[in-house]
Each structure stands twice: as structure tokens, then as C-alpha cells.
Amino acid sequence: MGAAMTPYLVHLNAMTGGLFLLAAFAIVATRQMSACLRWFVAQSLLLTASAAVIGIGLGSGHLAAVAVITFLTKVVVTPWLLRRTVRRELYSRREISQVFNIPTSLLIAAALTLLAYGVLYPVTALGVGAFAAINLPVGLAGLFLGAYTVAVRREALAQLIGLLGMENGAFLAAVSIAHDLPLIAELAAAFDVLVTALVIGLLTRRIYDRVGGTSVGLLDALRER
């Protein structure tokens, strides 16, 4: 693709990055599980878009392959896998009590986003290119927000979606800085995501069957007394 298109692609990528971050915030704040999962799918679509846009911008066939792999594993297979393994009634569940209320959570999430930009300043100051300047901090922020979701959400499914959101963040950074990773590593990483979803999904099911609930945040039989 010609250099003339690059500014448009940079803008398009910046918009994708912004929406990606929005999806990460939405996962933090959405109470209902099925809506949470839909936000994850939206976030995965945006990751696919970013990989495709940067692929066009850099003329990298490799990233086109990454976009296809991401689309198949995260937009198609992972949600399907989760709907198969986790019992249906869990998706209609609304999480009433989080560790913090939603406005507080969103404020903390905003602070984490600023932190991501701050932490990465020494790196972005090196002059890393227009794509990485967006994807690195947004990716790290996505990672932080996912970790925050795992920390404050009590429902098993919400914690799992937080983990998958973290992975999306890492891969959003990856498409801008590691766009020529061996394809076998990309495939293996996609496989890893699927196994993560499968194992944690099955574990959620076992916990539901055995304990009668999936508020894993409330499990505290094991600790030092």
C-alpha cells in the first residue's frame, strides 16, 4: 500500500485503539455476565481491526494472518467455547456486590490508564512510530484494566473475561511491536488462549456443580488464621 494512505491508517488505528480502551472500561463496569462477554467480543474485534490496519500500513502479510487467527480464536471460537462449557444460567447473572461501586471502579480504571501512559513514557519517548505510540500504552492499559477486573469482580465468569481482556491488551501491544514473530508462536499463543478459556470454563462448571455458586471472590476457606 502506498505511503499516501498511511496518515489515514494512523487515524483509523488511533480510533480503533480508543474504542478498544472503551471496551476495557465497559468490562470493568458491566454487571451482567452476558453483556460482559459481548464487550469482550467487541474488544477482540477491535484487536483484529488494529492488526489488519497495521498490517496494511506496514504491508505485512504476516499481520494479515495474525488478524485472521485473532478473529477466529477470539471472536468466534472462545465465545462459543464459553457458551458450551459454562452453564447458561450464569450468563443471566447480575453481579450486585463488587469490591468497589461502579463510579469508584471507573475512577480507579482511569487512574490505571494514566499510569500505563506514564510507565511507558520512557519507551514511547524513544520515537517508536505512530502505530506503537497508540498501541503500546492502550495495550498496557488494557492489561491493567483486565487485571483490575480480576481483582475486584467476584463472579468466576467476570474474572475469566478480565483475564482474556488482559491477553487482548498484550496482543494489541504485540501487533505494533512484534509484527514478525514466527507464525508458529502466533498459532501457539492462539492455542494457549483457547486452552485458558477451556480450562477456566470447565473449572467454573465444576465449582458451580460442587459449591452451588460461582462467586469465587467469596471463597475463603483457605487462608492463614
Added chain:
Amino acid sequence: MELIALLLIPAAVAGLSLVLDHKRAAVVTLAGNAVVLALAVLVAKRATDAGAASALGGWLSCDPLGALILLLVAFVGLTSALFSGGYIRGHSASAGSARRNYYPLYNLFLLSMLAVPVLANIALVWIAVALTTLTSAFLVAYEDTSEALEAAWKYVVLTTLGAVVALLGILFLYWGTRLAGGEEFTWAGLLAAAPGIPAPVLWMGFLLVLVGFGTKAGLAPMHTWLPDAHSQAPASVCALLSGVETTTALYVVLRLFPVLEAAGGTQARPWFLVFGLVSAGAAALLLVYVRDYKRMFAFSTIEHMGIIMVAVGLGGTAHFGAVFQIVTHALAKSFGFYAAGAVLLATGTQEIASVRGLSRTAPATALALLFGGLAIAGAPPFAVFMSEFAIIKAGIDAGRYLVVGLLALFVVIAFCALMQHVSRMVFGPASRDRPAIVPPASCLAALALAAAPILLLGIYLPDGLHRLLAAAALALGATP
């Protein structure tokens, strides 16, 4: 050739044990592990003599440090397979489906751990480490009690969280290698490219890997999941989790030490020292108040991870002690958990306070527990004493009195705490009058096999192993 076989055998055995019944699967697993250990010895020999063993056009490669990890995984894999035979059958709680899945998962777990030191590309190493969690999740949940499921949940979620953080770190390191003009993203390639990697990129990569895989290795303050998982899994699995799985994650962190030294001198050392001392100190204090003897062995693992971090951070001659400590930790900790498993079979409780006078009711088990306690606490003449002594001596020789003083203090606190708990369980009047209980034959055999090197290495270090350790210690230095 050996490297390829090393990975193919557990994969094949995993498939076989899926179709065979439980008893035959146990035999096949044991045989497979024996072959894997023999191959690992061959790889270690080649790596010591030639500097590295490689296969598949460079996709598989193993230097002395990798070979050491490989050897330990293979050895603990063998003793654990032996221990599993009697333990899983003798344990009442095992439900049908969980039991059917035990050996397939066991072999996949072993495969993922064997892959860590063998894969050449660091991105693939990351995937292997991430898979060690996912393959072992249902082994931790094996007992299917609500406690075991809670432990498995914390284990999977927190270590996967750590793995994702480490993933971003690995990607930064990859990016740095490319920026520096490096072609190969292997440990050697990263080390060669290190001086050319922009400092912020390298440090970002290192810190993310340190926090991410530090979580998986159980470094304090990210250790909270570890005592849960390592106390709820069956003893045979605990031996693998505590003895070698933590080490495979720590291995990736340790690999970055020479990279940072090559890039910019000694700035990384304080990170290793502080994380190491905090882990050893926290574990020593937790050991004083622990009430569950399997958690006691788990805390000792956190302490040992801390000691290894400190030894690497000290640099120089302490590196020999560091790699020796990796060996003695794997040997002593796996033995400790076999002993704990035998105690659980004999008493049916994990509470320290409920176990009294074992020497009367179950003499063989009591002897194993005493031996295991002394071995992991680092009493002479056991192997852990030798490695800890080597580290402390190297630190004193280097004039690092504060670091060594703190480390020695934590080691002594941990020693006293461990010995107090163990002696209460072993000696004294029996809490209940019960006929003497002897562990199943395969458990006794596993205990004997695991005990032999702990005793041997405390007295005598064979020449071949000494050369392997020296070469592995060299791999932790900045100049290869």
C-alpha cells in the same frame, strides 16, 4: 534426537494412558518417565561437553543451565510417577472420572515442564510455561472438594494473570532484540543483542517478566495462591508443583540476569536481592505460624525461591550456590511432599496439631517426615545445607554482610520453625492408639529413590554433576 524423543515420549504416554485402565496407565507412565530420565542424562552430558545440544534445525536447544532444569524435571517426574502408583490408588477420595484423567494430565503437565528448558525460541518458552498451569489445573482440583476447587481457581487465575503480564514482557524483549539487529530470539540471541537494546525497552521487558513469572514462581508478595494450591493437590502432584514447576518459571527470570548484566552492569542486582530477601523473610515468618503441614512445605518452597533469587543477585561465585540450590530444592522438596503424603495416608488429617507421636503409630512414615524436615530445613549433612552454605560463604567472601546476614537470619528462623513443627508431629505420645500403618510399597520405593541423592549430594558431588553445575553457573554470568 534425544531432545525430540524427550518431548514425544510424554505426549505418546499421555495418549496411551487415556485409553488404558488406571493400573496399566501407571505402569506405562513409570516406564515412560524412566526413559525420559535416561534421555535427560544423555542431553546433560552432551550439553556439558559440547556447550549445547540442539535438534530440529535449532528449534530445540539445551545449554547446561537448561539441561540442569531438564534433569530435575525428569528425576522428580520419575519419583512422582512411582509415588502416584500407590498414593492415587490408596487414596479414598479419588472419584472415577478424576482418576481416569490423572495420568493423561500428569504426562501433559510433565511434557509442558520438559518443554520449557528445551524450546529454543523464547516466545515458545513462554507458551510452555503458561501451559504448565493449564495442564496442572485439574490435577490441583483432583480431590474435587470445595477447598481443592478454590485452590485450583486461585492457582489458575493468578498464575495465568502472571503469565499474561510476562507475555507482554517477552514481547518487549523480542522487540528489543529486533531493534538491536538480532535475528534469533533465543537465550543466546537475546544475550548477544543485549548491549544494543534501548534501556527502557529492556527494563520494561525485564520488570514485566519479573512480576509475571515471579507470581508463578511464588515470590512474595505475589505468593498468596501458592500455599493453597500446594496444600490441596495430591502429594504426588505437589512434589512436581513445588519441586520443579516453580523452578521452571523462575528459570525464565534467572535467564534475564546475564542479559541485564551484559546490557548495563549491575543495576538489576538489587531487584533480585530485594525480591529474594522479601520472599525468604515472609516465608520464614509464615513458617512460624503455620498449622497445616503441607502448607509448611509450601512456605518452605517460597523460602527456597527467595534464596535462589538472592544467590543470583549476589553474582560471582554465588552463582554456583544458586544452581546447586535449584538442584537441592527440587530433590528435598519433592521428598518432603512424599513424606507429607505418607503422613496424610497414615493419619487422614493435614493439621499439625492433630498429628502426634507418629514414631509410635507409623514408624516408617515418621522417619520419612523427620528426614524430609531436616533435609528441607537445611540441616547438615543433607544437600540443602551444602548449597545454602555455598551461597552464604560466597556472599561473605564478596563482603555483602548485610544481605548475607539477613539471609542467614531468615534461614535460621525457618529452620527452627520447621524443626519445631516436625518434632512435635514425630515424637511424643501418640494421639490415638492405632495399629502401625505402613505406606504402600510404591510410595516406600519413591521415598527411597528420592532420598538417595539428598544424602549423596550432601556428602559427595560426583564429577559429572559438578561440571554440569559449574557450566550452568557460567550461563548465569554476562559473558557466555
